Amino acid sequence: MSEQKSTNIILFSGDYDKAMAGYIIANGAAAYDHKVTIFHTFWGLNALRKDENVHVKKGLMDKMFGKMMPRGADKLGLSNMHFAGIGPKMIKNVMKKHNATSLPDLIEMAKMQDINLVACQMTVDLLGFKREELMDGIEYAGVAAYLADAENGNVNLFI
Amino acid sequence: MSEQKSTNIILFSGDYDKAMAGYIIANGAAAYDHKVTIFHTFWGLNALRKDENVHVKKGLMDKMFGKMMPRGADKLGLSNMHFAGIGPKMIKNVMKKHNATSLPDLIEMAKMQDINLVACQMTVDLLGFKREELMDGIEYAGVAAYLADAENGNVNLFI
């Protein structure tokens, strides 16, 4: 009897391209029957934000963070800052031309494949997010939960 | 009977220093008899470009990408943008002074050690590269091939 393989991705980055890479690997692994978890921490949490403005009560600094950070997967920037000209728009155009799957669609696909989307509770507290501002159906956990999965994992990546 | 160990590196970054780190680990692992694969995706693909201008037929946007991105390992920039003064040139000078191996030489060494250099087919399509523009002797594959290697791998890294 063979045990189910597992893939555990820490998504630290809030960059559109890095998040795409993470979600492509995750969806691939789920298709190959891995148990897959994406643990969103620090800037990676922005991929899980709802794109509409959710009205919640917040202190001044939490409000500022909320305003300054991108609201949802579609708003993320690029990791590669060397070429001012290749902006997220140009990448998105190219992706459309090639029928590549957008990040919001990759996240939808991940949900349909029962990939565990986890928000790092420490980051949620630190950046002052309220649960209403993040996608429904995600989990909240900390480093202990991550380690419990990853210590038996096959493919562990920090992105 | 012990199985051969394996190291599987996803090189996502197109930064000179990060690519160096990846190739140093890869060459080290090959020297310790690991089966080693470097899967070049997104900006990491630039490390596999030929440094001369190869004439191929392309659409306008593909041509633009080709012009804007660095042509080959020797042209990559640095990941660390905090210190405007430490440019790739200064790093390369320091490396020469210390007889450290340059990135193009590390790639040559990787080929001689039979490390699998893989270009992500999706990225090749997305950025509009033609095979003539990339190094000879590399493979083209997707996330399924990566996962087949990595799920049994010992050292899996995303760089």
Add this chain to the structure above:
Amino acid sequence: MSEQKSTNIILFSGDYDKAMAGYIIANGAAAYDHKVTIFHTFWGLNALRKDENVHVKKGLMDKMFGKMMPRGADKLGLSNMHFAGIGPKMIKNVMKKHNATSLPDLIEMAKMQDINLVACQMTVDLLGFKREELMDGIEYAGVAAYLADAENGNVNLFI
């Protein structure tokens, strides 16, 4: 009899937030009885610098590097350059407000938990550091030592 699990982190980045993430995972893993090693390479070495100015004899270029790079964990910058307004100061304020552990404290905690803090000897040579400039009680090693740990590791991450 079960073997001790192990976590092996390559800290390549010299960013405050990425180093924090690495040290949080490392301290968590140590608390769960993993054997933990953090291998500091390239810019990650700056986290191990003493914060005072140590007088050592150096050539001009080594002196320049020493001046240009942050002196110790508390001086590191942020990875996320998209929002000019979210500086390390703002993050540190938020962390203080939430009683989150600062990076220097996370490093102290790592020492108390007997996490192996390793400085990459190649980087030390390349950037012209003297051992007096780095923290006491750390080890110096190369890629071979890293691989010997990581090839039997459970959680291997490149940060």
